[in-house]
Amino acid sequence: MTHTFGAHLTAGATEAGSRTALVFENRSWTYAELDRAVRRTVARLDKSGVRRGDRVVMQGAARPEALITLFAVTRMGAVLVPLHPQATGGELAVVCEETEPTAVVADEKFPAGAGLRLTWEELHPEDDGPEAPDCDPPAGSDVAVIAFTSGTSGRPKGVALTHDNLHWSMANGLARLPFGEDDTVLVSTPLAHVAVLGGLPQYTWARRGTVILAPRFDPDLFIDLVRDHQVTCAFAVPAMSALLARHPRFADGDLDSLRWILSGGSPAQTATREQFRARGIGVVNSYGLTETAAGVTYSAPDEPAASTGSPVPHVELVVVDATGSPAPASTSGEIWVRGPSVAAEYWTARGPVPVTDAEGWFHSGDRGRLDTEGRLEVVGRVKDTIITGGENVDPAEVENALADLPGVVEVAVSGTPDPIWGEVVTAFLVSDAGEPSLDDVRTHLDGRLARHKWPRRLRVVPALPRGATGKLQRQRLTTLLDD
Template sequence: MTNTFGAHLTVSAVEAGARTALVFEDRTWTYAELESAVRRTVARLDKYGVRGGDRVVMQGAARPEALITLFAVTRMGAVLVPLHPQVAGGELAVVCEETSPVAVVAGEGFPTGTTGLRLAWEDLHPVGDDGPEAPLLDAPVGSDVAVIAFTSGTSGRPKGVALTHGNLCRSMAGGLAGMPSGADDTALIATPLAHVAVLGGLPQVTWSRRGTVVLAPRFDPDLFVDLVRDHRVTCAFAVPAMSALLARHPRFGSGDLDTLRWILSGGSPAQTATREQFRARGIGVVNSYGLTETSAGVTYSAPDESATSTGSPVPEVELTVADAAGSAVPVGTPGEIWVRGPSVASAYWTAAGPVPVTDAEGWFHSGDRGRFDDEGRLTVVGRLKETIITGGENVDPAEVENALADFPGVVEVAVSGAPDPVWGEIVTAFLVTDADTDADADTGVPTLDDVRGHLDGRLARHKWPRRLCVVPALPRGATGKLQRARLATLLND
C-alpha cells in the first residue's frame, strides 16, 4: 500500500494508534479510531453499491465525515470528486455531466437534481456507529485515479483534474521534504476540504509525521486565534487573503498565537508586507507554489527565506521558466512556469475521455509567470493572461499589489487592466480600506495622488495606477482566491 493514497494513515494507526490524529470542535480521534472509522465507511459504501472505479461526488465541507469519506472512497478503488460546500447547481450539473457519479454525499443545502444515489452524512456516519469494518486491502481494486479535483472555473467551463494515487503520494513526499513539520506539531486547517492543499498538502504531511490535525468548521479570524490558543497549534495553512486578515486582527500581537511557529502560504503570490508582519511577530512563513494539476505544492521556501520567493523545487520535480517559443529564459527574467514530475496529473477527466494535461515531453504549462534567482529559487509574479499591457509595456498586477500592500489604511488590494483608447489598457487599483485611514482628511478615502506618492521610488512610473477604485470588498472565490475577471464589474458600481 506504500503508493496508495491513505496508506500513511493505516501505517500510523498500526504504529502509533493511541496518538491524537484529528480534533474537531469538542471531539478527538486517535489514529486507531480514525482508521476504524474509515474501514466502517468502506463497508457502508459497499453496502450502498459503490464499487471500484465508480465516481462519488462529495460536498467538501470542513467536517470530519468528509475527511473519513475521502479516505474510504479512495481506499476501495472508487474515485472521489470533492466540491466546495457552496457549489452552485449549474456547477454541480457540469461535474455530474463529466463524471457520471454513482452517488452524491452531501448535507442539507447542497444542490439537488443530480444523477445517482443521494447519501446524507448520517447514512455513512451514523451517530454511535459500531458497524462492521471492511478488511484492509493490499491495493485499491478499481481506478488508479483517486480524486477528480475540479478547478475553480473563474473563466470558462470547470475542468476536472484526474489525480492518481501516485500523484498524491508523490505530492505528500514533496511536502515531507519541504515543510518543517514533525511528530510534535499540531496543524490547523481552516479551508474547505475540496482544496488541493488538503488533498496533497499539510494535513497529509502531518499525519505522515504522526502529528495532530485541528479542523476548523470555517475560516474566521477570531475562531482561528481561539483554536491556536486552545489546542496549542504550531503550524497552519492559509491563503494570502487569510493571512492578511489575521495580520490585521486585534489579537495578532497577543499571547494567544505564541505557539504558532509557521504558516504555509499558497494559492496566490504572497504579499511582502503581510509576510514581514508575521516574521516580526515571530511566526515564519513557508511560501509554496503549486496548482491543482500538480497535486499541491512543488516548491517550498524556508520560513525565514526572502519575502517573495516560493523556494526551490522539491525532489523529483523539474521547473523551468520559458518564453513564448518554449526556450528557457535567463535568471531573473520572467516567463511562463513549466512543471514536470510524478506529482503532475496526466489528464483532465471529461465525459468524452481523458485530455492530456502535459505536452509530449511531460511538461505542464502552468499559465503562471515567474522568475528564478541565482540560487534557483522561484518567485511567482502573476498569470500570463493577467499581464497588463499599457503603452506597449508589460505590468504584472502582483508586483503593483505587493508594492501597495503596506499603504496606510489598506486592508486588501487588487490591480488589473482597464481598456483605454490611448494606452490600450491602464493600470487600475482596487483598494479596500479600514475606517481609520486619513489619506484624505475630508473624505477619509485615499486618492490617486496618495497612491502614486506611495509608489514613487518603488516602481517605475509606467506601473503606477492611472485609475483608483475604493471598494467595500474584493471578489473572491470559495477558497479565498481573487477573481480578477470580476474586478471589471466594480468599475461600474
C-alpha cells in the same frame, strides 16, 4: 511499488495507534479510531452499491466525516470528487455531467445531483457497524481524486489525480517542510481544496502529528484554536493571513505556539509577511496548482518576501520564453512543471484530455522568474500581463508595492482599456481608513516602482471579487468600475 493514498493513515494506526490524529470541536480520534471509522465507512459504501472505479461526489464540508469519506472512497478503489460546500446547483450539474457519479454524499441542504444520494447521517450513523474486510489496494496509476479547478471563468475542469500523484506530492512536502510528530497543525480551509487533499494535513498524518480541523475560517476562532490546542503550524491563503495580521488579538500571547504558516494560492504580500515575522511567526510561501497535486516549491521562512522557494526534490521546474526555451535568470516567462506529482489527464465525459505536452511538461499559464539561486518568484498569469503604451506590467508587482499603503486592507490591480495607452494600470483598493486618492497612491509608489507601472485609475471598493476558495477573480475586477 503501489502508492495507495491513505496508506500513511493505515500505517499510523499500526505504528502509533494511541496518538491523537484528529480533533474537531469537542471530539478527538486516535490513529486507530480514525482508521476504524474509515473501515466502517468502506463497508457502508460497499453496501450502498459503490464499487471500484465508481465516482463519488462529496460536498467538501469542513467536518471529520468528510475526511473519513475521502479515505474510505479512495481505499476501496473508487474515485472521490470533492466539491466546495457552497457549490451551486449549476456547478453540481456540471460535475455530475462530467463524472457520472454513482453516489453524492452531502447534507440535506446541498443541491440534488445524479446517482444515489447519501446524507452524512446515513453514511456515518452514531452506531459503529461492521468494518470492511481487507481488499486488494488500488494501483498507483488508478485515479483517486477528481479535483475540479476553481477557474476564474469558463467551464471548470476536473483534474484526475492518481494515487501516485498524491503519494509524490506528499513525498515532496515532507522533504521540504520543517515539522514532525510533535507538531499540531490547524486546517481551516474547505476540504475540497487541493492543499487539504494532497497537502499539509496529509503530511502531518505521515509524520504522526495531530490535525485540528476548524468548521470554518474566522480570525477569532483561528486564534482560539491556536491557543487552546497549542497549534504549531497552519495553512492559510493570503487573504486569511491578511485578516489575521490586522486582527486586534494578533499581538496577544494567544498565538505564541505558532511557529509558521504555509501560504498557498499566491505568496503572502510583503506587508503581511513582515507583520508575521515581527510577531515571531514564519511564513512559508509555496507554489502549486491543482494539476500538480499541491506544492512544487516551498520557501524557507527567511527567504526574500516574494520568493516561493526552490523546486521540491521530485519535480522539474523551468521558466520559458515565448519560444519554449529556458529564460535567463531573473527574466520572467511561463512556468512549466514536470514530475510524478503532476496529473496526466483532465477527466471529461468525452474521455481524457491531456494535462501535459508530449514531453510531460505542464504549461501552467503562470508567469514567474527564477533568481540566480534557483528560487521561484511568481509574478502573475500570462494572460493577466498589462500592456500599457507598449510596456509590460505585472499586476502582482504593483499589488505587492501597494499592500502597505496606510489604510489598505486588500488590493488588486488590472488593466482596463484606454484609447491612447491600449490599457492603463488600474488599482482596486479595499480601505478601512477613508478613501485614498490617486495622488496618495502615486506618492506611496514614488521610488518603489517605475512610473509606467503606477496606476492611472483608482477605484475604492467594499470588497474584491473572490471565488469559493478565496482566489482573486481578476477577470471580474473591471465590472467594479460600473458599480
